[in-house]
Amino acid sequence: MAASAKGRLVPVLAVAAALAAVLLYRAPFSKSLGGEGCSLLPHDHFWIASERVVTLGRVGPAAVEVKGGLINAIAVGDYRNFVLRRPLLDYGDAVIMPGLIDVHAHLDEPGREEWEGFSTGTRAAAAGGITTLVDMPLNSFPSTVSEETLKLKLEAARDKLFVDVGFWGGLVPENAFNPSALESLLNAGVLGLKSFMCPSGINDFPMTNSTHIEEGLVTLAKYQRPLLIHAERIPDDEDDDGLDGELDPRSYATYLKSRPPAWEESAIRDLQRAMKDTEAGGRSEGAHIHIVHLSDAKASLELMKDAKRTGASVTVETCPHYLAFSADEVPDGDTRFKCAPPIRDGMNRENLWKALLDGHIDMLSSDHSPSAPDLKLMEEGNFLKAWGGISSLQFVLPVTWSYGKRYGITLNQLAAWWSENPAKLAGQKNKGAILPGYHADIVVWKPEAQFELDDSHSVYHKHRNISAYLGKEVSGKVLSTFVRGNLVFAEDKHAKAACGATILAK
Numbered sequence: 001m002a003a004s005a006k007g008r009l010v011p012v013l014a015v016a017a018a019l020a021a022v023l024l025y026r027a028p029f030s031k032s033l034g035g036e037g038c039s040l041l042p043h044d045h046f047w048i049a050s051e052r053v054v055t056l057g058r059v060g061p062a063a064v065e066v067k068g069g070l071i072n073a074i075a076v077g078d079y080r081n082f083v084l085r086r087p088l089l090d091y092g093d094a095v096i097m098p099g100l101i102d103v104h105a106h107l108d109e110p111g112r113e114e115w116e117g118f119s120t121g122t123r124a125a126a127a128g129g130i131t132t133l134v135d136m137p138l139n140s141f142p143s144t145v146s147e148e149t150l151k152l153k154l155e156a157a158r159d160k161l162f163v164d165v166g167f168w169g170g171l172v173p174e175n176a177f178n179p180s181a182l183e184s185l186l187n188a189g190v191l192g193l194k195s196f197m198c199p200s201g202i203n204d205f206p207m208t209n210s211t212h213i214e215e216g217l218v219t220l221a222k223y224q225r226p227l228l229i230h231a232e233r234i235p236d237d238e239d240d241d242g243l244d245g246e247l248d249p250r251s252y253a254t255y256l257k258s259r260p261p262a263w264e265e266s267a268i269r270d271l272q273r274a275m276k277d278t279e280a281g282g283r284s285e286g287a288h289i290h291i292v293h294l295s296d297a298k299a300s301l302e303l304m305k306d307a308k309r310t311g312a313s314v315t316v317e318t319c320p321h322y323l324a325f326s327a328d329e330v331p332d333g334d335t336r337f338k339c340a341p342p343i344r345d346g347m348n349r350e351n352l353w354k355a356l357l358d359g360h361i362d363m364l365s366s367d368h369s370p371s372a373p374d375l376k377l378m379e380e381g382n383f384l385k386a387w388g389g390i391s392s393l394q395f396v397l398p399v400t401w402s403y404g405k406r407y408g409i410t411l412n413q414l415a416a417w418w419s420e421n422p423a424k425l426a427g428q429k430n431k432g433a434i435l436p437g438y439h440a441d442i443v444v445w446k447p448e449a450q451f452e453l454d455d456s457h458s459v460y461h462k463h464r465n466i467s468a469y470l471g472k473e474v475s476g477k478v479l480s481t482f483v484r485g486n487l488v489f490a491e492d493k494h495a496k497a498a499c500g501a502t503i504l505a506k
């Protein structure tokens with residue numbers, strides 16, 4: 001142990017466990033740790049400390065030893081009295097927390113680099129305290145629906161990643177009834193699959209019905225990996241977009257009406273048999289269903305609660321934009337706020353917070369889904385024709401904190417929603433917490449620091465102006481981000497080299 005201390009020392013995990021964690025980690029394109037320019041620090045063995053370290057289910061003064069990319073030890077207590085043999089970075093009263101894991105981001109590369117990209121997207125992630133993200137299989141071209149298309153992703157990502165990145169594969173009609181195609185995609189390393197129950201907006205990513213989903217789950221069960229579902233479905237008694245007559249396409253009310261909560265409810269109702277299949281003894285025991293970006297906090301949420309109660313293996317996420325905004329705050333014509341499902345009324349937002357605080361919503365994700373600015377049709381302001389997607393990757397930590405403060409959220413809850421539970425969904429056993437043997441994926445931030453997301457703020461998204469958050473005042477400034485011990489972002493600067501790893505499931 002490299003510290004003698006007055007404080008209590010938490011023992012290092014069994015060496016064997018730590019070793020196993022390293023060996024399980026496959027990082028084919030990562031440069032060796034501490035390689036040239038990977039870190040803004042000159043060493044790979046050091047301590048970081050502050051008065052507010054989020055670890056072991058508590059928040060308090062502690063020092064964390066980082067060695068060879070892993071957390072080696074945690075010394076709890078008044079760290080200023082510790083005698084440490086390695087350099088100490090003292091962050092004072094800043095918060096040291098597990099890095100965020102965003103299980104839902106669209107990086108759009110290859111094929112739509114003009115929308116976002118691995119380099120810009122992961123720079124934004126690092127600047128926002130996100131240390132791992134999982135890329136969605138659609139919005140790139142081609143979509144990630146086969147072993148071959150996953151290879152294209154991996155090639156496109158080479159040397160561009162500032163944080164670690166895993167990949168979801170697509171469950172689409174073409175592969176849903178073809179277990180060997182699905183197995184080759186899963187064998188190639190996607191962390192799980194994703195499907196849509198309504199048109200996705202991307203031609204080469206067609207929607208699936210519940211039969212496709214039930215079949216796909218059988219294969220996923222063998223691999224014990226999850227299926228993420230965009231749960232909106234046009235109810236059987238509705239012929240198209242539910243709009244009758246001539247309505248103003250610039251009006252947010254028109255858009256809201258075109259995608260009612262009934263779409264979410266209809267999808268989740270249609271999934272009831274699939275969810276039941278994941279129960280112990282069910283046809284797909286071992287598989288897991290994760291509902292992405294829940295917006296409807298009423299009937300859809302109740303259906304998810306019922307599924308959990310009966311023992312289905314299910315989780316649900318929502319996104320900061322559903323927690324920050326309400327429909328009456330969306331200006332007509334301001335398509336930066338267009339997303340699917342839509343941002344609903346203030347009462348719904350309140351109920352989403354309640355569900356999150358009560359544990360009925362398991363985690364948060366960004367659903368960062370930018371496009372080229374012209375597709376947002378900002379001048380025309382046509383909500384029915386504009387690209388649907390919120391651009392938010394860099395801002396999710398301050399946004400969650402700023403809007404959550406009024407509900408009394410705690411730092412431990414933030415870590416559960418943004419790190420611990422997402423790590424479980426993505427099958428990352430050595431990420432998501434500050435614990436000995438875990439990857440040293442860490443964000444250091446100042447919850448009290450207020451700032452405006454204005455033109456003076458460095459934004460690393462490819463297109464800053466399409467973000468609905470620009471112009472908002474928030475608090476929670478990211479000071480430093482460590483990915484496997486590499487200081488990849490500090491004081492508004494990124495490390496020279498992009499040494500993030502691609503994460504492939506085994």
Ligand SMILES: NC(=O)N[C@H]1NC(=O)NC1=O
Pocket residue numbers: 106138139200201202230338339340341367369388389390
């Ligand atoms: N294709 C795509 O990214 N769609 C996303 N955008 C959005 O607002 N919701 C989505 O599912």
Ligand SMILES: [Zn+2]
Pocket residue numbers: 230292293340
């Ligand atoms: Zn979606």
Ligand SMILES: [Zn+2]
Pocket residue numbers: 104106136367368369
């Ligand atoms: Zn999405």
